[in-house]
Amino acid sequence: MSIENALINIAPERIEIDGVTKSFTTNRGTIVALDNVSVKVAEGEFLCLVGPSGCGKSTLLNIIAGLDTPDSGRVLANGESVTGPGRDRMVMFQEHALFPWLDVLGNVMFGLRLKPGLNNKERKEVAKYYLDLVGLSKFQHANIHELSGGMKQRVALARALAPNPRVLLMDEPFAALDALTREQLYGDIQRIWEARRKTIVFVTHNVREAACLGDRVLLFSPNPGRIRAEFQVDLPRARDINSVELARYSTEITTALKGFTNKQGTEVAE
Amino acid sequence: MIRSISSIVFFLSLLLSWEFVARSGHYSPVILPSPLNVLEYIWQATCDGTLWVATLVTMKRLILGYGLGLLFGIPLGLVTARFRLLQDTLGLLALGVQTLPSVCWVPLALLWFGQTEAAMLFVVVMGTLWSVIIATNDGVRAMPPIYLRAARTMGSKGLHTWIKVILPASLPYLVGGMKQGWAFAWRSLMAAEIFVTILTGFGLGQLLQYGRELLAMDQVVAVMAIIVVIGLLADRLLFSPWERFFHKRWGTGSIN
Incomplete structure (x- = not known):
């Protein structure tokens, strides 16, 4: 240990x-x-x-x-x-609960916009950092309905991580995802947990x-x-x-x- | 491209068959004017300014009444959806009154306000308000509650939730309601203009009514055509951009 x-x-x-x-x-x-x-x-x-x-x-x-x-x-x-x-306590739901009227970046920014002490440029950088962490930086301007189930949950994860909760x-x-996607996400969540110490x-x-x-x-x-x-x-x-x-x-x-x-x-x- | 060609072909053949029937001599021009007569009237009335003035007067009334209908209808629809007491009172009232054809408001308006602009405005607002309330209310109630929970965990509350979550989440319904409200506003304004003769402004509805009284069928048909064109333009300019936006975002409306 x-x-x-x-x-x-x-x-x-x-x-x-x-x-x-x-x-x-x-x-x-x-x-x-x-x-x-x-x-x-x-x-x-x-x-x-x-x-x-x-x-x-x-x-x-x-x-x-x-x-x-x-x-x-x-x-x-x-x-x-x-x-x-x-x-300090962010939630990830079984349904992705992403907002369909915002694009991927807009969704990740939602919680950040409510967080004081950051300007918009910094917020955008933070959002992009987390999108990168979940491997979706290429999809920041995608619409939610264009993403697969696994990608939606990744965005939801980035959205939950963005305000830096403890x-x-x-x-x-991961209950609604197919087995292969789930296995990838097991790896991702462990990697992110070690990196961000939540x-x-x-x-x-x-x-x-x-x-x-x-x-x-x-x-x-x-x-x-x-x-x-x-x-x-x-x-x-x-x-x-x-x-x-x-x-x-x-x-x-x-x-x-x-x-x-x-x-x-x-x-x-x- | 193919779509605009099919539209053009369709409307051209419609006009041609109309012209053909009018020329066949079966019907008197008083009953059925030819498209050329109508165009002639439009040209002449545009040149002497009659049409411009009438359209302007009507649009002013329409936009004012419709605007007031939205201004009150959207917030009222939001609150009726969120508070049960208002749902059971105002919501029920809206549901009932909305079934009333807007022309039914005219006698009341005439007795209350007389032959005035206020009467006109009242009828248009009554025609718009209720359907906007109902559409907004339906939109909010169709929203998945998970959005509210997700928003709460991210620190959204009060007015922020209303403006940034509830309102955009009900957008598809809202635009539907605004479209319906627009159509209802038109209908009620035309009813009002036909029945309320006032000197403060001579609108399209009054022009239509005068055409009937003078047996000027070309004028009647021309005004009808102009109303249709304004309706189409409004749809294209006011509502289509919103619809395109949310169809793209939500991934709906695949038949396009």
């Missing part, structure tokens, strides 16, 4: 989720999306949240983003209570993806949404999604996942 990594591990928590509970009322009854969930995310950590759909992992991400408020409990980002969205919140960002919280239902990307993987169970298990993935970077070592981790996580989904009937009753 390098000195750099060691320093990162002893750094104070960047995100502290403290006893967060959130429930939704639907016409089929009340769903407890999160039940007294507490997590600490270290600075620069790549944390993956895995679980079956409806287990509250996306809800947790939205709460960290400040797009949703918990019924009880609190979230601290860099020691400060989260009361709404903030430029935390990147990713909600199944704290990343990554939601997915793909176990292998979680094992490939995360320093740590948290396993969620649904209704009530709770953290059931925690896995440390001690593999060197950059990791290859198809590597044999990775398969060991993903098997372990999958087994745990099957374990509690099979006896869920009894679990819910307890």
